[in-house]
Amino acid sequence: MDLCGGTYAVVAKRNDTVTFSDFAGDIQGKPKGKKYVFLRSNYDEVVQQMTELAADHRRRNTQNK
Numbered sequence: 001m002d003l004c005g006g007t008y009a010v011v012a013k014r015n016d017t018v019t020f021s022d023f024a025g026d027i028q029g030k031p032k033g034k035k036y037v038f039l040r041s042n043y044d045e046v047v048q049q050m051t052e053l054a055a056d057h058r059r060r061n062t063q064n065k
Contacts, residue, residue, distance in 0.1 A: 007023060007024070007025045007026060008023065008024045008025045009021065009022060009023045009024075010022040013040065013043075014040070015040065016039065016040050017037050017038065017039060017040055018037070018038045018039075018040055018043040019035055019036065019037045019038075020035065020036040020037075020038075021034070021035040021036075
């Protein structure tokens with residue numbers, strides 16, 4: 001299980017897709033039984049962008065102290 005905010009999900013990475021399922025934790029709407037499937041290329045690109053944004057945010061916060 002991976003954590004996103006206060007929500008956990010099973011993340012299954014396959015050759016061409018990534019599937020989020022079996023949600024637990026602090027979720028509104030309780031997507032019980034739901035699965036979300038993304039193209040692997042889209043998932044990888046979004047994760048890369050999130051990582052870059054987090055690194056920029058960390059750098060800015062460090063420089064301002």
